[in-house]
Structures are given as structure tokens and as C-alpha cells.
Amino acid sequence: MSGPSLKKQDAHSSIHEASLNEAKELNELFRLCLQKKQKEKAFQVAEVLVEHWESRTLKHAEAEEEGLYIEMVKENPALHHLIIQLTRDHDLMRRIVEKLKVQLSNNDINEWMLILMDSLVVIDSIHNEDEMNKLLKNTNDTN
Numbered sequence: 350m351s352g353p354s355l356k357k358q359d360a361h362s363s364i365h366e367a368s369l370n371e372a373k374e375l376n377e378l379f380r381l382c383l384q385k386k387q388k389e390k391a392f393q394v395a396e397v398l399v400e401h402w403e404s405r406t407l408k409h410a411e412a413e414e415e416g417l418y419i420e421m422v423k424e425n426p427a428l429h430h431l432i433i434q435l436t437r438d439h440d441l442m443r444r445i446v447e448k449l450k451v452q453l454s455n456n457d458i459n460e461w462m463l464i465l466m467d468s469l470v471v472i473d474s475i476h477n478e479d480e481m482n483k484l485l486k487n488t489n490d491t492n
């Protein structure tokens with residue numbers, strides 16, 4: 350989604366919700382596989398989950414950094430500090446996804462991966478709240 354659309358709070362929030370809900374479902378699936386000791390299936394779910402984060406949330410993050418964030422800070426330089434914080438959230442999510450990929454490439458399917466997956470959901474939900482409540486709080490009526 351391009352810059353102008355990401356400025357619309359409702360549309361932007363729907364993108365967040367759809368991705369996050371899917372991620373939560375994948376986490377639950379992975380959790381079940383671990384409980385049932387289905388390592389092969391857990392591996393496949395984790396592969397889908399990594400692909401999900403890369404193609405959805407991390408792509409969305411890249412689009413924000415290249416468009417929306419630059420535009421917002423140009424309009425209101427006081428947002429600079431917030432943009433740094435939001436970009437750090439993106440970086441944390443990128444780093445965690447990389448850690449999951451290392452686990453996968455070592456065929457290390459375990460509880461630690463679940464902790465990483467749950468961390469992604471926690472960071473992303475806090476991040477999304479901040480984008481809505483701090484970054485886009487005044488944009489709804491005017492854009």
C-alpha cells in the first residue's frame with residue numbers, strides 16, 4: 350500500500366489486524382505441533398510463519414520507512430523521535446525473524462522458537478497501537 354493510503358487510520362489499522370491475526374493463528378498451530386511432538390509439521394508451520402512475517406509485516410514496515418514516515422516527519426518535525434522509536438520496533442521484528450530463520454536452517458525446532466514467535470506478536474501489537482494513537486492520531490479527518 351502506498352503512502353497516501355497508509356495515512357488513513359482505518360485502512361492502515363485493517364492491514365495491521367489482518368496480519369496480526371494470521372500470525373497469532375500460526376503461533377497457535379506451532380504451539381499445538383510442539384505439544385503433540387510433531388516436529389516435521391512444526392517445521393513446516395514455522396516456514397510458513399517466517400514467510401508470513403517477511404511478506405506482510407516486514408514489507409509493510411519497509412513501505413512505511415520509505416514513504417509514510419518520511420512524509421510525516423516532513424510535515425511535523427516534532428515526530429522525529431517517535432519515528433526513531435517506531436523504526437526500532439521494525440528492526441526488532443526483523444532481528445527476531447532472522448533468529449527464527451537460523452533456527453530453521455539448523456533444524457532446531459523447539460520452545461525457544463515459540464518464545465520468538467510470541468515476542469513478534471507482542472512487539473507488533475504495541476507498535477501498531479503507537480502508530481495509530483501517536484503517529485496517525487490527527488490524520489483521520491483530513492486525509
Ligand SMILES: [Fe+2]
Binds near residue numbers: 410413435476
Ligand atoms: Fe510499522
Ligand SMILES: [Fe+2]
Binds near residue numbers: 361365413
Ligand atoms: Fe503500520
